[in-house]
Amino acid sequence: MRRPISVAGAAVAVAGCVAGLLYLGPGTDDHPAAAAPQAGAVPDAVSLAVATARKRTERYPDDPTGWSGLARAEVEQARVTLDAGRLDAADEALRRSLALKREDNYAAVTGQGLVANARHEFADGRKFGLSATRMAPDRADGYAVLADAEIQLGDYPAARSAVQRLLDIAPAGAAYSRAAYDLETDGRPKDAAIAIQRAVDSASTAEERAFAEARSGDLAWSSGAVDRAERHYRRAVDAVPGHPFGEAGLARVYAVRGDTAKALETYRRLVARTPLPQFLAEAVELGGGGDRVRGEKAALDAQVWLLRASGGPVDPHLALYVADHGDPQVAVELMRGEWKRARSVIVADALGWALHRAGRDAEAVGYARKAARTGWGNALFRYHRGAIEHSLGLPDGDRHLREALALNPHFSPYHAPLATRMLKQKAQQKAQQKIQQN
Secondary structure (H helix, E strand, C coil): CCCCCCCCCCCCCCCCEEECEEECCCCCCCCCCCCCCCCCCHHHHHHHHHHHHHHHHHHCCCCHHHHHHHHHHHHHHHHHHCCCCHHHHHHHHHHHHHHHCCCCCHHHHHHHHHHHHHCCCHHHHHHHHHHHHHHCCCCCHHHHHHHHHHHHHCCHHHHHHHHHHHHHHCCCHHHHHHHHHHHHHCCCHHHHHHHHHHHHHHCCCHHHHHHHHHHHHHHHHHCCCHHHHHHHHHHHHHHCCCCHHHHHHHHHHHHHCCCHHHHHHHHHHHHHHCCCHHHHHHHHHHCCCCHHHHHHHHHHHHHHHHHHHHCCCCCHHHHHHHHHHCCHHHHHHHHHHHHHHCCCHHHHHHHHHHHHHCCCHHHHHHHHHHHCCCCCCCHHHHHHHHHHHHHHCCCCHHHHHHHHHHHCCCCCCCHHHHHHHHHHHHHHHHHHHHHHHC
């Protein structure tokens, strides 16, 4: 039986989220998130933070805390700019910090965990998270690192325990946002909405508020509540103009409302600043893969080429794009490599879908069922499982397709119509069979 997270007093429940480089989420009490800059200025602000941290190390070269602070700034720059090379700079700063203070260097150990998680080296992230929590059981950062690693390794009970501890120590945005994610993954969307609203209410910076509002929008969107989702997305971009996840949410809303041109223009502006595979792939799906999204397809194809050439962590959104709009065998190759690093339900779903698109349904169905093991009411997961089981002629395939559309009829501009078409074809086949029998 899964141990529930406490919802008493200030506390609720677990985990973090990833996209390419691990999204580090709101800060903890140990390292509060910085106030967000205006749209278009994010890289400059982050670069300024790195420059400030470097000046401190130049002024106080024997201070281990200064070097660990520089490492954290470098990790943040890697996240914002998608430049994984900044993680090497973070590693170097952490080595300097540990050379100055080998024992009980909490900031350096948690920094090592952040770098490991950002590289999708989640087993190492777990190791550093455990080391940090043993070193300082009453400090927050170690539990955040540990929770993010455990959920990506697929150990959801361990992640839940880490976030419960994080909630007990520092019941603020970092804990509530992870709580909301775990509750959603656990099939408890109403409780997840309560947790993320607490993240909104406890936000101490514009960036924290924007992140929590965008996540609130995602929760509403996943249940098909378009109007409510739009309100949250607008609050996110009001808090931080140009907030990427708020802007992406609004683009989905515009598309559902029938304003495809406005949605594509929103995506175009967004990916010019933040070329995450998720945003690029959503634009491609909305544009039907045609000339209107040629640039977005080219950007995704370039990311695939670079990833295959250099290796490294795989964003499941990128693999799903390859499976649907490229070479499914390449998608299988990418996700098999990621499965060695991470065993989350997100990775299981993407690997299962890649196998399906490659014509290997007998293997794919096992991963689709692994993706369903937490009970997450994720329409895309349900659709993927339904399509795979439908292809195999299994009796529950159509039920999963119907569940996907009932959860969120707008879950994908590309796949939702395909789900409807599969169900109609099945209904027509049954009707034809009845006529023939009579």
